[in-house]
Amino acid sequence: MTIRLLPASLVNRIAAGEVVERPASAVKELVENSIDAGASRIDIAIRDGGKSLISVSDDGSGMTGDDLRLAIERHATSKLSDGDLFDIHTMGFRGEALPSLGAVSRMVIASRVAGADSAWTIAVTGGAVSEPAPAAHPRGTRVEIRDLFYATPARLKFLKGDRTETTQILDVVKRLAMARPDIAFTLHDGARERLRLDAAQGDLLDARLTRLGAVMGREFADNALAIDAVREGIALTGYAGLPTLNRANAMQQYLFVNGRPVRDKLLYGAVRGAYMDFLARNRHPMVALFLDIDAREVDVNVHPAKAEVRFRDAGVVRGLVVGALKHALAEAGHRASTTVATAALGAIRSGGFALPLGGAGGGGHGGRAPAPGLAARAAAFQTPFAGAPGIPPSAAPAAPMGGVGDQEIPGDGYPLGAARAQLHETYIVAQTADGIVIVDQHAAHERLVYERMKAALAQSGVARQALLIPEVVELDEAAASRLLARADEFAELGLTIEAFGEGAVLVREVPALLGQVDAAGLIRDLADELAAFGAAFSLKEKLESVCGTMACHGSVRAGRRLNGDEMNALLREMEATPHSGQCNHGRPTFVELKLADIERLFGRR
Ligand SMILES: Nc1ncnc2c1ncn2[C@@H]1O[C@H](COP(=O)(O)OP(=O)(O)OP(=O)(O)O)[C@@H](O)[C@H]1O
Numbered sequence: 001m002t003i004r005l006l007p008a009s010l011v012n013r014i015a016a017g018e019v020v021e022r023p024a025s026a027v028k029e030l031v032e033n034s035i036d037a038g039a040s041r042i043d044i045a046i047r048d049g050g051k052s053l054i055s056v057s058d059d060g061s062g063m064t065g066d067d068l069r070l071a072i073e074r075h076a077t078s079k080l081s082d083g084d085l086f087d088i089h090t091m092g093f094r095g096e097a098l099p100s101l102g103a104v105s106r107m108v109i110a111s112r113v114a115g116a117d118s119a120w121t122i123a124v125t126g127g128a129v130s131e132p133a134p135a136a137h138p139r140g141t142r143v144e145i146r147d148l149f150y151a152t153p154a155r156l157k158f159l160k161g162d163r164t165e166t167t168q169i170l171d172v173v174k175r176l177a178m179a180r181p182d183i184a185f186t187l188h189d190g191a192r193e194r195l196r197l198d199a200a201q202g203d204l205l206d207a208r209l210t211r212l213g214a215v216m217g218r219e220f221a222d223n224a225l226a227i228d229a230v231r232e233g234i235a236l237t238g239y240a241g242l243p244t245l246n247r248a249n250a251m252q253q254y255l256f257v258n259g260r261p262v263r264d265k266l267l268y269g270a271v272r273g274a275y276m277d278f279l280a281r282n283r284h285p286m287v288a289l290f291l292d293i294d295a296r297e298v299d300v301n302v303h304p305a306k307a308e309v310r311f312r313d314a315g316v317v318r319g320l321v322v323g324a325l326k327h328a329l330a331e332a333g334h335r336a337s338t339t340v341a342t343a344a345l346g347a348i349r350s351g352g353f354a355l356p357l358g359g360a361g362g363g364g365h366g367g368r369a370p371a372p373g374l375a376a377r378a379a380a381f382q383t384p385f386a387g388a389p390g391i392p393p394s395a396a397p398a399a400p401m402g403g404v405g406d407q408e409i410p411g412d413g414y415p416l417g418a419a420r421a422q423l424h425e426t427y428i429v430a431q432t433a434d435g436i437v438i439v440d441q442h443a444a445h446e447r448l449v450y451e452r453m454k455a456a457l458a459q460s461g462v463a464r465q466a467l468l469i470p471e472v473v474e475l476d477e478a479a480a481s482r483l484l485a486r487a488d489e490f491a492e493l494g495l496t497i498e499a500f501g502e503g504a505v506l507v508r509e510v511p512a513l514l515g516q517v518d519a520a521g522l523i524r525d526l527a528d529e530l531a532a533f534g535a536a537f538s539l540k541e542k543l544e545s546v547c548g549t550m551a552c553h554g555s556v557r558a559g560r561r562l563n564g565d566e567m568n569a570l571l572r573e574m575e576a577t578p579h580s581g582q583c584n585h586g587r588p589t590f591v592e593l594k595l596a597d598i599e600r601l602f603g604r605r
């Protein structure tokens, strides 16, 4: 076998295999080039998911005919002026995107620099380069890529349907746009405009929030906490969604390092860690976080698509992210996401309350016939008498009200107000200065127990209480041994367990905080939790999760009747407790409806 140098066209195709995975990667490279060229607007057009056409136009610096000839050469870049790979301030730096794209598609570039007599164009077809020729084009650059991967049919086969590829392209453009609110973006897919983002005005932070709202939705902008923290010269800014605004996957987590969108495991892990306390394991927060760090402290040349980075001091970065997010979430106190109230109002609007009263069976809104019984139930709400037909007994004021009705309405000092009633043995209704609050007593209590448990652990350790009769819990062999392997660690948390024959454990003591507890349920849930964690961790690390599970078992279950004092005590404790706006699973613990909203509901405003 003889060793020989590969021809340039082949080398470029090999490089394209790494850099250009799919149409979205091509869009990413082109838009990054436009950003680097100082564009103030970038217009993107695609056809068939980018497979038949990708066109990116900008109003940036442009290129001369000679520039064009070089730009499509491999390893030709204007961006590494002093050749320092560790001081990178541009999106690009390798000088391989254009030649790679030209090697696997039919590419035409037209460009003009400010003040030039003429624009220039150059074409690269499957790696074959034309001579630059004069052309007509305004200042800036347009790169058109047709028939991506026509020269590498194998890659073509791996592409997904047009819809999926378009979604990927949208995602790429959105990510890039989030970091640069000063640049206007449009994206047209041939049939319709998919994205239009005007250049946002104002200082960076205002502009950024406007842009984030435009990309991630108003809901995010309304329910996000501003993040602004610095540690050892590294700055973290951006916005973190309240835990109650959560999603089933991490797609809505946008992370940037020096303005570059990244999908970095370290950063995702830090976000997960910061929210672990507030969200069930299968729920994910929405965040947009921007890390600004000395270019020398981070290596961006570790991933073919530059989607990952490596930090010199990963520990500091992680600490900064976790610390800043936790701090912001603690500051947010018991504020629950406004989406909850909005959703509640929406539900009420479309529910039975809006039906015409009296005329059972009459046409409802929009001609919709009311569900049987709804009108009657709505009518019953009008009657002042408890126990009127149609009212379940628990909807009447809680029997022993303990003077709840007469309590002064607390002012500003008590944002959760005075308890007025308990409904369905589950919900506490309280009156505030300017609205009403509905508390889910189970969720709220669970949160309080959890926070108390954490506080107790931090101070002295958890007080334990011996069960009168130790309880035997039957499990399977594996679950039992997993639990027993951790017996010492559980003991520190106030839970004492022992082996009890094959596949069973004996519970002797439980954390006193939990009060009356279903030991079997608790043990089974902990066993599930251990199984999910995997082996390599210490319970200390997972402490919060374990505490959360325990708290859930020790909480006032829905269905317990509370008297007025108990209800008010719960409200006061919620006010005094950090993070009390959501339970450990990210569900809200209360909803607040402002009088103004309620008035609107009844058409009074
Ligand atoms: N839209 C544009 N406007 C002005 N100049 C451009 C544009 N696109 C590319 N160029 C010029 O062409 C050069 C080559 O672009 P290319 O994308 O291949 O490499 P790069 O951006 O330098 O590095 P990388 O491969 O990391 O993206 C750039 O360095 C830049 O000088």
Ligand SMILES: [Mg+2]
Binding pocket: 029, 032, 033, 091, 092, 093, 097, 098
């Ligand atoms: Mg580039």
